[in-house]
Amino acid sequence: MTDSQAPDAPLGTNPVAVAPAGVRNAADVVTPEVIAQLTRGVVGSGRTANHTPFTGEKLADLPESTPEDVATAFDRARAAQPVWAALPVRQRAAVLLRFHDLVLGRQAEVLDLIQLETGKARLHAHEEVQAIAIAARHYGRKAAAYLKPRRHTGVVPVLTKVTELRQPRGVVGQIAPWNYPLELSVGDALPAFVSGNAVVMKPDTETALTALWARDLLIEAGLPAEVFQVVLGEGPVVGPEVVSRADYVSFTGSTRTGREVAVGAASRLVGVSLELGGKNAMLVLKDADVEKAAAGAVRACFASAGQLCISIERLYVHESIADDFVERFATRTKAMRLGSALAYGADMGSLVGERQLEAVTRHVDEAVEKGATLVAGGVARPDIGPLFYEPTILDGVEAPMAVCTEETFGPVVSIYRFRDEDEVIALANATPYGLNSSVWTTDSRRGHRVAARLRTGTVNINEGFAPAYGSVQAPMGGMKDSGLGRRHGSEGILKYTEAQTVAQQRLMPLAPSFGLDDEKYAALMTSSLKAMKAFRLR
Structure with a gap:
């Protein structure tokens, strides 16, 4: 590749990277067949479109979702989620590992889409491919360990058996931004899926093809199609509908909109994670x-x-x-x-x-x-x-x-x-x-x-x-106005679950028994508590 100065560029400005001969254009990438394949997963009765920043030209006509369409998407996801959650964790994780291989093997397709939808340089688009592969590999390998039942010391050791379970929240509502349309859409959905949830995602319309491509690959990797629903439309119209129906909300975007999402989630007493702005x-x-x-x-x-x-x-x-x-x-x-x-x-x-x-x-x-x-x-x-x-x-x-x-x-x-x-x-x-x-x-x-x-x-x-x-x-x-919650690691997957404590009492109840009156029972418990401290029990 060679460098040259554009003929009408201001003097002394950044050079233009000249494209090699035979480079693909939008019409080669976003064909009618590709659009039909990708948009089959969108619940929408209206029509909208997206455009490429490189030229301003239209890339694709897309389905647009009404509030009624959003309700339909949640109904479908909610019906499919229990069957998906009933599968063993390792079976769900295997979908992520197959997805990892598909993304790397077919990365040229999504690199073209990311560039056309965001205007990025190709190397910056590849950063998203790297990030999505890393996340898929990590949660594909570690999900079973993050989600496994955990034993805890009971109130009375030996007599009380305590297990902590991790239950999926149900249907996660995800609102994804335009700037990283692969990594910040499906990348955040992967831990939700592997922990047994369904997802209703609202990607930004202008970068929807990238997210839809990833959905298509996840289905090819074994994810049930109904578990992953996509709705498209204007943020002020579709976004609140997603927040109003989700069992948990994942949002990445501006601090101003994040505050509105947090208020909507709080009014329903559902959890929310927010990655917001930065300076x-x-x-x-x-x-x-x-x-x-x-x-x-x-x-x-x-x-x-x-x-x-x-x-x-x-x-x-x-x-x-x-x-x-x-x-x-x-x-x-x-x-x-x-x-x-x-x-x-x-x-x-x-x-x-x-x-x-x-x-x-x-x-x-x-x-x-x-x-x-x-x-x-x-x-x-x-x-x-x-x-x-x-x-x-x-x-x-x-x-x-x-x-x-x-x-x-x-x-x-x-x-x-x-x-x-x-x-x-x-x-x-x-x-x-x-x-x-x-x-x-x-x-x-x-x-x-x-x-x-x-x-x-x-x-x-x-x-x-x-x-x-x-x-x-x-x-x-983020801290302060940059958000709530975390992605990645244990926090990035456990946020999509509800902790459930199951405690089994054995041999004797936690109450006066075996002929003890209230006073003797209280004295026994006092002695037991002192002994547990002396033995450094936690």
């Missing part, structure tokens, strides 16, 4: 490897054009290395290739919609008008596609500039200088959000010390976000 900070300490930090900042700030909630938007650099870091970071950023081909080679793709482009443009323009300096980027690139915007670095950002405190959700990062650890930790924590953060240092102890003081659900040392997110045995989620 994530990267801390480059004075002993950091500047070159590695600069390269890592490109990944941390501009993957998926910054349209992920764990992306870095605030970059704090120690004043002693700041100039060197900014120069290296800017050089790498200006060299990034922008492109829209369904092929590897571009370093960054497109924004997903007009709303994102407007937000990015507003944040950058306002900051510059109020005195911030453009170090790199700062311009749209309609010469590549209608929603392309260059990766942008701002220096001299201060409150009340919107980019200082509001989530941009685009390829924009602000540089700040600091003098000592206490100062930068306070600055990093001075936000309502608490999703992800990054610390760069050559001193491992210092890195862990700083990490423990940051109020974020995940902290990555010497990387932006991938190590914490990809380590699926550990929980991932």
